[in-house]
Amino acid sequence: MQTKNGYDTYSKKATLSIDAIVEQYGYLVKKIAYHLLARLPDSVDIDDLIQAGMMGLIEAYKRFESTKGASFETYAGIRIRGSIMDEVRKSDWAPRSVRRNGRAVAHAIKELEAKLGREVSDMEVSAHMDISIEEYHEMIQSSMSTQLFSYEEMLDSDTSNLDSVEPEVENAPYSLVEEGGFQNQLAQEIDNLPEREKLVLSLYYNEELNLKEIGAVLGVSESRVSQIHSQAAMRLRARLSDWRD
Numbered sequence: 328m329q330t331k332n333g334y335d336t337y338s339k340k341a342t343l344s345i346d347a348i349v350e351q352y353g354y355l356v357k358k359i360a361y362h363l364l365a366r367l368p369d370s371v372d373i374d375d376l377i378q379a380g381m382m383g384l385i386e387a388y389k390r391f392e393s394t395k396g397a398s399f400e401t402y403a404g405i406r407i408r409g410s411i412m413d414e415v416r417k418s419d420w421a422p423r424s425v426r427r428n429g430r431a432v433a434h435a436i437k438e439l440e441a442k443l444g445r446e447v448s449d450m451e452v453s454a455h456m457d458i459s460i461e462e463y464h465e466m467i468q469s470s471m472s473t474q475l476f477s478y479e480e481m482l483d484s485d486t487s488n489l490d491s492v493e494p495e496v497e498n499a500p501y502s503l504v505e506e507g508g509f510q511n512q513l514a515q516e517i518d519n520l521p522e523r524e525k526l527v528l529s530l531y532y533n534e535e536l537n538l539k540e541i542g543a544v545l546g547v548s549e550s551r552v553s554q555i556h557s558q559a560a561m562r563l564r565a566r567l568s569d570w571r572d
Contacts (some may be wrong), residue, residue: 383410429470
């Protein structure tokens with residue numbers, strides 16, 4: 328559809344310079360970068376995340392086609408997030424001990440839930456591992472920081488509509504999510520989480536609230552929200568360990 332000036336909205340966008348695109352959509356890069364930073368260790372530099380996100384924004388601008396049905400902002404958000412997550416993965420900074428602890432926690436949760444036939448609390452898992460609750464929370468928090476779980480893209484309500492937008496999105500780094508069986512199982516396990524954990528995931532990923540805002544909703548501290556988020560992620564990791572292995 329043409330405007331009075333003879334250009335459709337995409338053609339007009341295509342005439343913009345890279346600087347103009349960065350200026351117009353830079354807020355989106357910063358929003359996503361700070362959102363992801365909340366789950367990463369202090370050693371991660373926000374400027375590095377923003378730089379990677381800007382590269383994703385520029386790539387989105389070059390590849391976007393308005394005729395494929397998604398808005399540019401929705402499409403760019405996926406590209407930006409993917410670019411940042413790729414950058415974090417490439418750094419591979421996590422020590423082996425952190426990864427080993429993460430596997431130990433997941434194993435403990437899986438073992439306990441199989442034994443008791445129900446969801447287990449963080450107190451029960453820490454007791455099973457013979458560590459203090461403080462040590463347990465530190466362990467799951469550091470373990471969460473080593474990975475950006477694939478379920479993030481599935482929890483994005485717009486992602487499922489982008490399959491026809493750009494085939495290469497399917498190839499960039501969410502292979503597990505893209506397997507139909509895994510995706511169905513993941514959705515089922517998210518639905519089976521304890522209500523508070525499920526609510527935290529929904530507020531964080533779907534509503535894109537930060538940890539402080541979620542704490543205000545739940546009436547708990549920001550650190551407690553972080554613990555609930557990490558516990559949910561480790562529970563999913565435990566329940567989906569057969570797929571991951």
